[in-house]
Amino acid sequence: MTVPDILVEHDGPVLTVTFNRPAQRNAMTWAMYDGLYSACERADADDEVRVLVLRGAGEDAFVAGTDITQFADFTSGADGVAYEERISRVLNRLEDVDVPTVAAIRGYCVGGGLAIAAVCDLRLATPDARFGIPVARTLGNCLSMPTYALLVHHLGPARALDLLLNARLYSGQEAHGAGFVAECTEDLDEALRQTVDRLLGHAPLTMWATKEAIRRLRRSTAAAVDGDDIVARVYGSEDFRAAVRAFNAKQPRTWTGR
Template identity: 70%
Template sequence: MDEPELLVESDGGVLTVTFNRPRQRNAMTWGMYEGLYDACERADADDEIRVMVLKAAGDKAFVAGTDISQFADFSSGADGVAYEEKIARIVTRLEDVGVPTVAVVRGFCVGGGLGIASVCDLRVAARSARFGIPIARTLGNCLSMNNYSLLLQHLGPARTLDMLLRARLFTGEEAAAAGFVAELCEDGDLDATADGVVQTLLGHAPLSMWAAKEAVRRIRRASIPNGDDIVGRVFGSEDFHTAVAAFAAKQPVVWQGR
């Protein structure tokens, strides 16, 4: 019997969500996204839960984006807008969780994985961690305005454009220097370091932490403009449809800009 793609366990006031597709570098399926949403509901419904932790099975990746097969049936820009709305429902719910959320990152944290980590309150990472959204050299798609806002909040405009335009991955050290990673450690120390952060959070005042989370969230969201026109143009482009097929066939893409 196959193991579940997402594991959710509660112990000692901590709800732990484990992305469990290590052979696929924990690329997210729709079922995993929905399971993450349900875990957020559980965290807020259970008064015993004081911290929510997100981590991954295996040592290659936290989450290596959304499973590319999810894009195979896209036929227009409207499909891209609908996709981003579905993703926004999940990441917004994660950002809205009332207790502190901690992403524990080893290996690749890219694409949708970076979006998930970005809405967590704290990130603990191993030196092997790599952070980025290399879509300019892979699928030729774009982000939602909400995700651009998250990157700007965490990295600032210069680092955000560096990450996106050059499609490069930030090292654990670079992410820590930018303030995106709260604790950076050796790979073998990741679990112990993450547990130390969790234990600190368990000892702090829940309402003080909630107020800080809520204030930061409201300030960020207050300035997000609509970006459906951007998403529709890019996801409806010839470049995107060509790139999805090329990715599946492991072929290079010749970008046309249309």
């Protein structure tokens, strides 16, 4: 029997989404992004659901970005713009979920995985978790303007630049020190249990109001800024196409700036 790449399990007031490609470090396929969107719809449609939990299968990763094999068919900057818009649609839907959302993170939380975690309300992580978007040394692509705004919102301009320009990976402890992770612990399952129990005991409308107000404040700062020209230039570059080919062939890459 084929095991789904994304599992959605309902246990009383808790809906849990598990990214389930451990052999690929839970790298996201288009179908997994669609499955996450559907899970958000399900959380809001069911009055019994009070908390939405996201986690990765296995010990190695929460989500190690988007599956890079899916970029092989990109031929122009328009493909990159469409991709970033598709991802932003899913991220916005996750951020819009009415109930508290909690990301339980061990291992790699990079690229699209970092963006998914960033739009959750709370992030719990193990000390050896790894956070980053190292595209400056891997694919040579870029982020959408909403995702840049998301990183600056959580980390500030200086840390966002450090993370992206240096292609750094923060440990769970560093991410906790930066305020991105709410709790850093060796016992992730126990921390998740305690957090969920705490949220289930709080006033739902108060938590919704808090989420909604902070979401509106964050989005208002980036709503008028268009970055499609940036995305189109980078995704339409020979550097990006060559990097995708090199990555999939497990070969070194050379940057030209074109």
